[in-house]
Each structure stands twice: as C-alpha cells, then as structure tokens.
Amino acid sequence: DQQVKQNSPSLSVQEGRISILNCDYTNSMFDYFLWYKKYPAEGPTFLISISSIKDKNEDGRFTVFLNKSAKHLSLHIVPSQPGDSAVYFCAAKDRNDMRFGAGTRLTVKP
C-alpha cells in the first residue's frame, strides 16, 4: 500500500535548466509534505517542506508546489547544478506517520 508515489525512477537534465520532480499521494489526511535529498553512502537530508494550507513554498533555487485537489506535489530546481545530482525522496506526514516515496534519481549533466 504505497501512499506516496514517485513514478519517475530517474531524471536527467542539463546544467542550468529546470528540474521538475513529481510526487503523488493517496491519503487525504496528510497535512505536511517534505522533500529530502540523498547522496550515496549518506543519510537523507531535509530540503524543503510545505504545509497543506499552502500551495507554494520557495527557498532559493528550490520551490515546492502542492495541488491538494489532485493530491500532487512537485519540486522545481532552477537553475539545476551538477551538485544537485542525488536521489530525491518525497515524504508526507500525518501526526506520527511519515511515508516516503520510492525516490527519483536526478542527474544534472554539465
């Protein structure tokens, strides 16, 4: 029962272009959404989040968009940099329960 889905296992973009990572969820009780970034041999690190009462949150090059009616969120990275190459996990939170998607491997080519 995957309540959080990232349907694209991988994404490749050119340096300087926009990266768009997508995430869908099924549980309407989720009230907080997060993106984590993971480099090889390291633990995931928190990147950006959004509350269910908002539809957009921006932090530098990173913007998260939330469409509650579609149960969909996306992470935009612009401009993309080679150092952004990593696995990105979408997560959704409901009180004590935080569910993660399977991850999308982003490769930014110089």
Next chain:
Amino acid sequence: NAGVTQTPKFQVLKTGQSMTLQCAQDMNHNSMYWYRQDPGMGLRLIYYSASEGTTDKGEVPNGYNVSRLNKREFSLRLESAAPSQTSVYFCAIKGLGTGELFFGEGSRLTVL
C-alpha cells in the same frame, strides 16, 4: 547528519544470526525512528519511539524488536536474521519545529 550516530556502518550476517543496530542522538529530541531503505521501495518505517520508554510499530515491524532505554539511545534488534532483511537501515530523530527528520548515515546489512 550531525547529531545522529549509527553503529555499525556495515555488517554481514548468516541466516539465523542475531544482531543489534545502535543509534544515539545528542540533540535531546524525544522522537526517534528506524527506517529501512530498499530499491524501488523508498524508506519504510520499522518502529518508532515518541518518548523514552515507549515504542510503536511502523509499517514493516515483523522480524524486528526495538529498545528505548533512555532518551539518547534507540536500538534495533534482529533476533534471527533472514535474507529479506538485507537492506540499508536508517535511524532518525524528529525536529522540534515542523517535524522534519534528521537521519543518521545508515547501516548497510547483508544477510547471506
């Protein structure tokens, strides 16, 4: 990953052997978690502890036990390891603000 320390970082076990993964935090947070990461499955919650002395099952608790003896430490035990438990295990603590998790560096376990 500062603040959350996991040991060991790597371990190879034979089927049926037991072992304990240790996690310690120096951030004085209440909630601690154990996740496993498998290809195509993302991070799945095994057990969590909302405070010292309490533990609760997560999404995939079968085959595991946990212990939260004090606020600082949260251990994960495999009593009789199985090949299906080959995975990367992450300990995490919950931030005091909006609830984001801070993860350790992970423990890679292989069960032969």
